[in-house]
Amino acid sequence: MHYSSLLPDVLKIADAASEKVLHVYQSDFKVRLKADQSPITAADEASHEIILNGLKSISQDIPVLSEEGADIAWGERKGWQRFWLVDPVDGTKDFTQRTGEFTVNIALIEFGEPVLGVVTAPALKEAYWGAKGEGAFKRDRTGKIHRIRVATPKEEVRVLASKNHLNPETRAFIDALGPHEMIQAGSSLKFCRIAEGHADIYPRLGPTSEWDTAAGHAILLAAGGTVNKLNGEPLTYGKEDLLNPHFVASGR
Ligand SMILES: Nc1ncnc2c1ncn2[C@@H]1O[C@H](COP(=O)(O)O)[C@@H](OP(=O)(O)O)[C@H]1O
Numbered sequence: 226m227h228y229s230s231l232l233p234d235v236l237k238i239a240d241a242a243s244e245k246v247l248h249v250y251q252s253d254f255k256v257r258l259k260a261d262q263s264p265i266t267a268a269d270e271a272s273h274e275i276i277l278n279g280l281k282s283i284s285q286d287i288p289v290l291s292e293e294g295a296d297i298a299w300g301e302r303k304g305w306q307r308f309w310l311v312d313p314v315d316g317t318k319d320f321t322q323r324t325g326e327f328t329v330n331i332a333l334i335e336f337g338e339p340v341l342g343v344v345t346a347p348a349l350k351e352a353y354w355g356a357k358g359e360g361a362f363k364r365d366r367t368g369k370i371h372r373i374r375v376a377t378p379k380e381e382v383r384v385l386a387s388k389n390h391l392n393p394e395t396r397a398f399i400d401a402l403g404p405h406e407m408i409q410a411g412s413s414l415k416f417c418r419i420a421e422g423h424a425d426i427y428p429r430l431g432p433t434s435e436w437d438t439a440a441g442h443a444i445l446l447a448a449g450g451t452v453n454k455l456n457g458e459p460l461t462y463g464k465e466d467l468l469n470p471h472f473v474a475s476g477r
Pocket residue numbers: 263292312314315316317318386387388389390410411412413432433434437
């Protein structure tokens with residue numbers, strides 16, 4: 226499959242969802258708690274609907290798994306060779322805290338590998354995308370599009386960590402890296418910051434779900450980086466348990 230032929234449509238869908246998400250962000254929105262006690266707003270729901278309908282219209286035969294539509298039995302999912310993996314709003318805490326560091330995420334998974342990804346940050350007016358064999362790109366807040374690439378680390382490693390979920394295990398991993406600079410960022414923007422060469426490593430020795438990481442992972446791969454489990458094997462998708470194992474995302 227030529228992934229680049231899908232990218233313009235997927236970017237349009239993500240931009241449409243972003244516009245709606247930003248509209249809610251700028252309003253006096255209400256925050257509710259889901260059954261797992263994680264926060265949800267009208268932005269997550271509206272973004273989910275726009276993305277689901279958009280993806281169905283461009284690819285009737287590719288199923289969609291979204292954080293807000295994840296109740297699909299393993300018996301059905303296990304036969305999927307190719308599927309869309311979506312987080313309508315990643316960084317909902319950043320959204321509710323109004324830090325601006327939340328994203329809309331769409332990934333295409335093929336045989337467990339994230340082969341295409343689009344991440345938009347509606348409040349920052351940034352967008353990132355990438356596809357296997359096609360490289361990775363950023364649209365900055367002025368609308369200019371640049372090709373992006375991971376950087377070669379200098380002596381002081383630039384480490385990315387979650388703003389809201391930095392646990393003791395991740396902290397210990399970071400301390401063992403030696404001289405480093407800490408950069409905190411919310412949501413899947415952490416993968417994008419490495420993809421564009423602004424940071425070197427993002428260790429996550431704490432919980433995430435497949436939809437949190439897939440799009441950023443695809444972009445980082447396309448920019449020359451890696452996302453591996455602690456045993457050194459690549460992080461994969463379409464697992465029965467949708468919680469990811471611990472992983473380390475890195476540039477060169
Ligand atoms: N205890 C937990 N279990 C599962 N996922 C968790 C979690 N704590 C945080 N996360 C995931 O981490 C994401 C936020 O990451 P970060 O802190 O790096 O911004 C959340 O995404 P959502 O905001 O989409 O719910 C959520 O999915």
